[in-house]
Amino acid sequence: MSGHSKWSTIKRKKEATDQARAKIFTKIGREMTVCVKEGGPDPTTNAKLRDLIAKAKANNVPSDNIDRLIKKASGGEDKSDYISIVYEGYGPNGIAVIVETLTDNKNRTAGDVRHYFDKFGGNLGTSGCVSFMFTSRGIVEVENNGYDEDKLMEDCVESGADDYSIEDDTVEFISAAADLHAVRDALTEKGYTILSAETAQIPDNYVTLTDEESIKKMNLLLEHLEDNDDVQNVWHNWENPEAAEEE
Structure with missing residues (x-):
C-alpha cells in the first residue's frame, strides 16, 4: 500500500517555513480546542488529545504553546464554537x-x-x-530508526495493524479506523516514537x-x-x- 503522504495535502514537513508552521499549528490548535472541550485536558485519559500533542510536537510546535492552548480551552477562556x-x-x-x-x-x-x-x-x-470512492483507515506514523523489514512485519502483525509503508525517515502503520488507538498504544509499548495517529480517507483507485x-x-x-x-x-x-x- 502506498503511503498516505501521496494524497494528504496537509502533512508534517521537515523543512516547513515559520509561516507554514504557524498555519499548521492553527489547524492543530482548532482540533485541540474541540478535543479538550469534548474529552478534557488530560492526555492520559483523552487519547485523541494525546495524538494531537504528538502531532504538534512533530511539527516543531513549542511545548509552551501547546500547554497554553490546552489551558485556555479547558478554562473556558476560548469561546470559539467550532x-x-x-x-x-x-x-x-x-x-x-x-x-x-x-x-x-x-x-x-x-x-x-x-x-x-x-x-x-x-x-x-x-x-x-x-x-x-474512499475507505476510512487508521494511520500511525512513527520515526524510522533504521528498522529492518522483519521487525516491521512482526510488529505490524502484533500491534493489530494490517500493513505498513516505509516513507524515508518515517514508517506508517495502516489499520482499520476503529483500531487506530489500540495500534498506536501497542506501537508505543514496543518503543516506537509516535509522530501522529489519525484517521484518513484512502481512495480505492487513483x-x-x-x-x-x-x-x-x-x-x-x-x-x-x-x-x-x-x-x-x-x-x-x-x-x-x-x-x-x-x-
Missing part, C-alpha cells in the same frame, strides 16, 4: 475531493470552498457524491491527469484549500508523480 463540516466535490477531469473543515462560520467556509472549486475547474457536490492545464488547476485547488484556516484535511484520488518525487 463545528465539523465535510464537503465533497470534483476537481478538474473528475478528480474526487473530500474537504474536512472545522469552522466557527459555516457560511464563510462554504462560500470559500465553493469558490475554490468553481475557480479551478471543479464543482462542489452533495454529501456522499465521492466518499463512496486517477492521473495528463494535460498541463488540468494539472495546474488541480495544484491550485489543493493549494488554496490547504491555505484556508478552516480546512483541516483534504483527501483526493489524484495520482501526482511530482508530489511523490518531492516526498
Whole structure:
C-alpha cells in the first residue's frame, strides 16, 4: 500500500517555513480546542488529545504553546464554537475531493470552498457524491530508526495493524479506523516514537491527469484549500508523480 503522504495535502514537513508552521499549528490548535472541550485536558485519559500533542510536537510546535492552548480551552477562556463540516466535490477531469473543515462560520467556509472549486475547474457536490470512492483507515506514523523489514512485519502483525509503508525517515502503520488507538498504544509499548495517529480517507483507485492545464488547476485547488484556516484535511484520488518525487 502506498503511503498516505501521496494524497494528504496537509502533512508534517521537515523543512516547513515559520509561516507554514504557524498555519499548521492553527489547524492543530482548532482540533485541540474541540478535543479538550469534548474529552478534557488530560492526555492520559483523552487519547485523541494525546495524538494531537504528538502531532504538534512533530511539527516543531513549542511545548509552551501547546500547554497554553490546552489551558485556555479547558478554562473556558476560548469561546470559539467550532463545528465539523465535510464537503465533497470534483476537481478538474473528475478528480474526487473530500474537504474536512472545522469552522466557527459555516457560511464563510462554504462560500470559500465553493469558490475554490468553481475557480479551478471543479464543482462542489452533495454529501456522499465521492466518499463512496474512499475507505476510512487508521494511520500511525512513527520515526524510522533504521528498522529492518522483519521487525516491521512482526510488529505490524502484533500491534493489530494490517500493513505498513516505509516513507524515508518515517514508517506508517495502516489499520482499520476503529483500531487506530489500540495500534498506536501497542506501537508505543514496543518503543516506537509516535509522530501522529489519525484517521484518513484512502481512495480505492487513483486517477492521473495528463494535460498541463488540468494539472495546474488541480495544484491550485489543493493549494488554496490547504491555505484556508478552516480546512483541516483534504483527501483526493489524484495520482501526482511530482508530489511523490518531492516526498
